[in-house]
Amino acid sequence: MGRVRLSVAERREELLRAAIEQIEARGVAAVRIADVAASLGVSNALVLYHFSTKEKLVAEAFRHAAEGDLAHLRKLIARRTTALRRLRAAVRWYAPTGQAKGWRLWIEGWAVSLRDPALRDVTRDLDLQWKAALTGLIEEGTAAAEFHCPDPQASALRLTALLDGLAVQLTSYDGAVSRTKAQRWADETLARELNLPESPTP
Secondary structure (H helix, E strand, O other), X not given: OOOOXXXXXXXXXXXXXXHHHHHHHHOOOOOOHHHHHHHHOOOHHHHHHHHOOHHHHHXXXXXXXXXXXXXXXXXXXXXXXXXXXXXHHHHHHHOOXXXXXXXXXXXXXXXXXXXXXXXHHHHHHHHHHXXXXXXXXXXXXXXXXXXXXXXXXXXXXXXXXXXXXXXXXXXXXXXXXXXXXXXXXXXXXXXXXXXXXXXXXX
């Protein structure tokens, strides 16, 4: 049987998903256009028709992954509950012990973005949107007197810095820190930033 004919948008999404899988398996430096094409049984020319270069394919693949993470974040923020519950849900999802992005993919992205301006724009945009979302929730909770935080923006920066650092430890160094301990540290840090008791409810 021949392949099902896809629309341009569907084909691009299929290629981006395949690129993400290949990057996670091989790393950005090692992955080739041919790897992405072979995983789908299509030609190199088809991949290049949609993205023209490996660098553009990689940047768009990371952007695609980022958009998926941000869409989930927006759903968490939109829940009809307290700012504190939404903030805890967002932090636990983002944390390396949660169900957020594949951290191996993003550690690869951070490393390559040091020399790739297009990818740097993608990773910076994701970082800024996460910080802005957490800042907004902290501001909302403070205004509603759910907790007290004198500098929501600084708290969001410290919190995401901790989570990113824990992700590197858990992903790159087997046994450096346990998942249970990492989750406890994240909960304790959030409690300190919000001046809450350090025993958050589930």
